[in-house]
Amino acid sequence: MTTCPSRPAPEPQTPHLDDLRPTAAERARTVAARRAASVCAVGVETSRVLAHAVTAQGQVLLAVPADGDLARAVAAAPDQDLSALVMVSDHAPVPVRRPIRAQLWLSGWVTPVREHDRRAAALAFAEVRPEGLLLDVGTAVTLLRLDLAEVVLGEGGTTTTEVSPLDFLEARPDPLAAVEAAHLAHLDRDHPEFLALLAGLLPAGARQPGDVLRPLGLDRFGVRLRIERPAGHQDVRVPFARPLTCAGELGRAVGRLTCAARARLRERG
Numbered sequence: 001m002t003t004c005p006s007r008p009a010p011e012p013q014t015p016h017l018d019d020l021r022p023t024a025a026e027r028a029r030t031v032a033a034r035r036a037a038s039v040c041a042v043g044v045e046t047s048r049v050l051a052h053a054v055t056a057q058g059q060v061l062l063a064v065p066a067d068g069d070l071a072r073a074v075a076a077a078p079d080q081d082l083s084a085l086v087m088v089s090d091h092a093p094v095p096v097r098r099p100i101r102a103q104l105w106l107s108g109w110v111t112p113v114r115e116h117d118r119r120a121a122a123l124a125f126a127e128v129r130p131e132g133l134l135l136d137v138g139t140a141v142t143l144l145r146l147d148l149a150e151v152v153l154g155e156g157g158t159t160t161t162e163v164s165p166l167d168f169l170e171a172r173p174d175p176l177a178a179v180e181a182a183h184l185a186h187l188d189r190d191h192p193e194f195l196a197l198l199a200g201l202l203p204a205g206a207r208q209p210g211d212v213l214r215p216l217g218l219d220r221f222g223v224r225l226r227i228e229r230p231a232g233h234q235d236v237r238v239p240f241a242r243p244l245t246c247a248g249e250l251g252r253a254v255g256r257l258t259c260a261a262r263a264r265l266r267e268r269g
Contacts, residue, residue, distance in 0.1 A: 020221045020239060024161045025171035028153045029054065030219070031090045031104040033128075033173045039064070041084035041110065044073045050141060051131045052086065055124040058169035060106060060146040061113070062086065063125070063133060071142040074110055084110045086146060093181035094188040096214050096226055097233060098157060108149040108165075118143060156235065179247045180218045187215045194254075197261035198225065200268070201238050220244040223257070 022030065037049040039062060047070040051063045064070050074082045090102040113121045121143055122134045137143050148165040155161070174180075187194060195213050207213065207227055217224035222239035240253045241260075 020243065021237065022174055022219055022221065023167075023171065024153060025163050025167040026174060027102070027155070028104055028151055028161075028163045028168050029171040030173040030177045031102045031153065032088055032106070032168075033177055034088055034090045036089040036091060037062075037086060039070060039084055039086045039110075041070055041073055041082050042077075044069045049086070050133055051125075051129060052088070053125045053129040054169070055121075055128055057124055059121070059124065060086075060108075060148060061121060061125050062110065062144040062146060063131070063137070063141050064144060066140050066142045068142075070110075070144075071112075074112055074142075074144060079111075081109050081111050084108065084146065092216055092226075093184045094214055094216075096216065097228060100157070101155070101217060103154040105150075105152040105154070106146060106148060107152075108147045110144045110146050113143040113145050121145070174219045175244065175246050176218055176220055176250065179250070183250070184215045184218055194258065195225075197258060197265070198223065198238050200261045200264045201257070202227075202236055206234070206236060 021027075032052075032054050035051075037052045038046050039049050040046050047064065047068060049062055049064060053061050055061060070084075074080055084107070086106040088104040088106070089100055090104075092099045092101050115138070118137055122137050125131070125143070126134055133141050148168070151163040151165055151168045153161045153163055176183075195215065199207050199213055202225075208229070210230065212228040214226045214228060215223065216226040216235060220240075220243045222237050225236050225238060227234045227236060238257065241256050244250060244253055
């Protein structure tokens with residue numbers, strides 16, 4: 001027999017839209033999808049990464065020069081297993097004073113992808129990052145696999161967050177990551193009037209005379225803006241009415257932001 005509780009359960013608390021943003025694991029996966037990466041390993045100073053990818057199957061793969069220091073060090077290591085650290089940098093797509101938005105450190109052990117696994121690994125790599133250099137895997141390019149031990153995300157130059165490797169591999173990049181750079185560059189170059197409208201949605205007093213507003217980031221929860229001042233800067237978020245699920249919803253979300261900003265402008269007279 002079903003019984004009823006003596007009093008109703010409390011309603012779950014819904015976070016305010018201003019506080020919503022991708023999880024740390026999702027933010028880390030989004031940074032991992034950026035192109036600027038380097039690697040250092042035991043006995044090897046910073047080495048060039050031709051390309052890297054986190055595959056849909058949860059493998060971290062590095063494409064490096066076959067004649068480079070890292071490939072040689074891995075080949076010479078006991079069991080061809082070498083402790084390494086990969087750093088991926090996330091640069092703002094528009095000119096700002098401090099252009100590095102985030103950095104991701106992936107540490108663990110690199111091993112060569114074995115010959116019988118190369119084709120499958122190259123195809124999995126190409127699914128998330130198509131690169132012509134993958135045709136040279138096995139000749140001019142060596143494909144390495146990084147077995148993750150630690151994932152650390154740095155944001156804003158001061159904040160670091162440790163993410164479990166499992167959470168990192170299970171997460172997916174933000175659905176707007178692939179279109180973010182083009183949209184922000186277009187906004188910065190061609191639509192100063194929209195930026196001026198968005199300024200009206202900022203908290204009272206957030207922007208002072210002489211401040212410069214720049215588009216800093218875009219994700220499924222909203223737009224990030226940087227307020228640049230003579231003595232520093234502040235990053236703020238303008239949330240969408242609801243989180244987006246794909247890039248196809250972006251146009252409507254921006255339209256709603258525009259309407260909200262115009263309504264706020266009319267309210268203020």
